[in-house]
């Protein structure tokens with residue numbers, strides 16, 4: 001019987017292949033959508049991990065997260081330098097680092113900050129070179145295709161958006177940061193003073209006593225201490241000492257002139273609002289699976305139709321209907337199971353590919369992985385297909401033998 | 408040994424005014440060799456379908472001992488056919504990808520009786536008997552004459568009491584047709600089976616003990632008139 005089932009599938013290999021591929025496509029679509037959605041959620045949550053608390057000027061929370069965590073170009077209003085000063089003095093704060101955006105080198109964003117953020121307060125080390133120690137030095141993200149010693153000429157705004165070159169201020173790459181799985185891997189990190197300098201905002205910060213404003217001044221000190229006169233920044237990344245401190249700080253910095261947010265929380269809320277889109281996406285996936293299911297049923301009916309006379313002949317030679325039912329049904333089951341397995345691999349490959357492309361684009365690492373509920377989905381697909389196959393199988397056994405043989 | 412008796416058998420199809428088959432009385436003696444002839448569409452296949460239980464008569468009785476085939480359920484007729492009928496059709500219905508031996512054994516393998524070594528031995532014996540030396544030859548590599556000989560072996564593997572051949576030589580060349588005709592007659596005798604052959608092949612028909620001619624579903628001529636009413 002098994003020999004016959006297999007020989008029969010081989011004989012009708014073209015039809016068999018069509019069924020396998022149809023099932024594979026249905027399964028791949030559903031699996032790719034599920035895996036990708038999860039990867040996106042996990043990946044962006046991990047990218048936000050290093051950003052416990054962000055203090056910025058009041059504005060859209062989503063915009064603040066997109067700008068600070070995902071380095072999306074956007075013009076955030078500045079928060080006063082005195083806030084940075086107060087935060088850095090606060091005993092509940094492990095470290096507080098300003099971030100300043102707006103400049104690019106080609107397509108690569110240049111982010112002004114301090115070594116605290118780059119090294120996560122000493123938790124991380126550079127993979128190459130050393131930390132920047134002068135206003136004119138830079139550390140590149142793990143995925144930036146540059147080498148130590150390269151010179152970076154900042155440009156305000158993106159070149160194709162009509163940016164202009166700050167030819168008077170350049171940076172020398174002196175180190176490479178460890179990979180974070182976030183867009184920061186594709187950024188050039190420079191001292192915040194560099195950004196201020198380029199934008200003529202040095203004010204009274206630090207020990208910048210250079211009377212010739214606008215010229216390269218390599219002697220200026222960088223980083224803390226900040227003062228009340230420190231220039232404004234778009235956002236301040238704060239590492240609180242404890243979770244309790246984090247909540248208290250967030251409470252305190254929700255004022256008329258500042259806002260404080262947990263990026264992880266904002267992302268969760270963002271996904272909640274995106275939930276509808278997700279539901280739509282899975283509805284599309286389910287809808288297409290139903291369509292493919294119908295296609296499978298159709299192909300199965302055709303498949304059985306082509307074998308009408310063959311099945312009738314077997315009955316005429318004395319094979320009982322139950323055997324024929326088992327043959328047709330198990331053939332369809334073999335094909336759908338093969339298809340589901342293939343589709344699982346295919347869906348995984350597609351999700352991996354999309355993640356790879358998205359990572360190349362954004363720098364966000366998106367982990368693609370199967371979890372228990374995916375298996376349930378695949379098993380559900382196989383069960384549905386085997387139920388669908390009952391119809392054609394029953395059909396094969398109900399036909400009139402004499403009629404099918406006469407043709 | 409059982410005789411087969413048809414009485415007042417009618418086969419009607421919806422939409423057709425006249426029955427496709429209308430036989431008042433027909434007795435087929437056990438072990439006899441009978442030819443059925445007639446124009447195309449005269450009801451020859453319908454007759455053998457009713458005898459083999461593939462089709463149920465609309466009216467009348469088809470008696471095998473005291474069993475009336477017309478009263479049996481689909482499943483019961485299926486069992487009866489598997490146990491008593493061996494069938495050879497014009498198109499061989501062999502399954503490519505399987506060997507000659509596997510094809511001969513397929514009805515047994517798919518059937519209700521447990522497969523035993525005797526089945527294999529009998530199949531090998533029958534293949535030799537029909538003149539095929541290579542039991543493991545894939546059927547798709549065989550000539551048409553050889554294919555029909557495999558089909559003859561397959562029809563006999565379950566030791567049927569009735570061997571039915573519906574135009575067995577119609578798609579063969581003359582020599583192969585002759586060989587298959589010989590085999591049918593010889594094997595039916597060896598197996599003590601009733602042989603029922605539907606054919607236009609005058610040579611084959613002339614070698615049967617009895618000839619029945621059908622015309623528009625009715626028996627119009629038989630070589631042994633006492634059986635027809």
Ligand SMILES: Nc1ncnc2c1ncn2[C@@H]1O[C@H](COP(=O)(O)OP(=O)(O)O)[C@@H](O)[C@H]1O
Pocket residue numbers: 403406420423427445446447448449450451452453454
């Ligand atoms: N399912 C059916 N519905 C209507 N007419 C049928 C059906 N099957 C067979 N017939 C008719 O029955 C007649 C006898 O057919 P058949 O027994 O196959 O003839 P033969 O085998 O002698 O050529 C033909 O006229 C055919 O058209």
Ligand SMILES: [Mg+2]
Pocket residue numbers: 451452453573
């Ligand atoms: Mg016919």
